[in-house]
Amino acid sequence: MKITRLFQRTMFGIFLMFLFIGVSTSVVSIYSVDLHLTAEYEENSRDIAKTIADASVDIILNRDLSSLQSLIDQFVEIQGISYIYIVSDTDEYLAHTFVPGIPESILESDRRVGETVTRNLAGMGDFVEVSSYILAGHVGSVHIGMDVSHVTLAIQKAIGNQIYLIAIIFFVGIFASIWFVSFAAKPVNSLLDYAVALAKRDDKGDSDLSRERILERNDEVGHLARLYQYFFTVADPQKLNRDQAADESK
């Protein structure tokens, strides 16, 4: 498949354009997915924290803490939630899901209920922690930790899928472009051949048929071909006379 130099540049332009589209949409997507997914995880966790907080009031005030532990154990089975702990209004840890125990960094931290806190827990990883008051803080607070790597993995999956799709579009686009460019270059090549033939005074060009076809075209190539033919005849009046004589003899 022969591609003219002119179209080679076009091809390169198309390639650059795809690259730009791919990179720019990926960057925007990463940012957008990261933002929305993180926000969604935080929102869901905050909802869970509120649900636990609402359900905890009765348990803490009237029932055994094993019921409270059973409650949070069920929620920690939800994908993305890594730990839950419940602190009383007197700063006592009433229930938690940590093994082998509550990390020092949590024990020593100032609890800011309602705010989103990022934590790095030794040996466990990075977490985003959300919280909710139990009975407006008069009973305590619920804290839920989400594994950042889980959110990152979800983002990577979403981005990976997008890049995969863009790559497919890119390669399909490249092959389609090559085909279209070749298709578009074919009459230009014919025009070039025709012009070369005219220049060599070989008025037959490639063949009579192709000469007729190119002169009959109703596009820019046809116009150019007819223009070349005109210039050729203007530049060579002898040939014009020969042709006229030939016509008259008929």
Next chain:
Amino acid sequence: MGKLTRRQLAQSALASATIAPWASFASSNGAGQASTIPSNNSSDTGVTDSEIVLGVSTAFKGPSRGLGIELYRGAVSYFAKVNDQGGVHGRRIVLKLRNDGYQPVPAVENSVKLIVDDKVFALFGYVGTPTVTRVLPVLKKFQDRDFLLFFPFTGAQPQRQPPYGEFAFNLRASYRQETAGLVDNLVAIGRNRIAVFYQADAYGRSGWAGVRAALREHNSRLVGEATYRRGEQYTAVMRQQVERLKKVNPDAVICIGAYAACAAFARDAIDAGLEIPIANLSFVGSENLLKKLTDEFGTESEKYSRWLVNSQVVPSYESLSMASVREYADLMTRYNPTPPAEFEQHDYLPFAKSFVSLEGFLNAKLMTEILTRAGPSPSRALLEDAVFSIQQYDLGIDEQVDFSPERRQGLDQVYYTIVEENRFVDLTDWQAKFA
């Protein structure tokens, strides 16, 4: 931290599906072996002309299988005798068995199947707090069918108090009573700095809360805590937990766990130089715990077991002065029940006698009494009245049993045991042993 996968759920479903339909205690040859036979006559009420069917979901497999198997064996030894003697009002007592592996989700699934599909008469002999705690709402859901849970092997509070207490009857003392007894005795000998090592679930929290409450009575508080994940094997390394507790320099550690993890903790604690009393609750399964240590260390296991002090909710199986203990010893010898054939695991060697199987035996004995009192036409709706008729009942262990709408726990006595010559014996002098 864990999440349930589709695979785990499928496995649990498969575990239930592979269980043979009926387990019966046939003893026509006098051997009293638990055997599996199909039942031809089932009923919506769990009672037919020839059978009363009780539903059991327990740990027959997994790291805590020793508890489920021994509790079952003890119960079977008594039911086998009852069936040999013609049953209750002419009906044999039959157990419909399902394995939950001491995991909450299979326990809930099994319970629903026992109620909805198997239509058993009542639920009996469950094992574990995390399992029973999740099963209680199932009973509430089906309260219009009057299902009751009898004598679960757990001392936790949820089945002893509202809103689910009305759906269960307990025989054993509670964890609160066990932990209070341990704390009182430890504090009495000057071991005031008490830490806890507990299973990170409802069972562990129940014991943790019990220790915390008991310490409050002494104007004290927990000096430290460490947890482990349910299902840990004896091969698990507990050094992290030991290090956490060593830092707070405790006088004693109360363990609220199952035997495999608690044996691993005792091993690593002693190896780390934490030579202080290591107390365990009855749920631990004392003989299984000791066996883990003796299997690994042989004659040197005394180094690890000398610091153990285990609370029990039934008397020692060597207290042959008690009528029921004698009967238990006799029936265990006579029938020597094997683990259920459906779940038989050849690497598990049952104990000739154990605290857990004695508890299972007593559970079965009281259950039989209740079924007898329910009369020749028992119904779930009237079963509760039969339970409440148990007043000043002599169970044969020097402690009378009472039930009433306000009292849904039969026994209160807690016993304390230590290891001597590779077996658990009564602890008579805390001061001499641990002061």
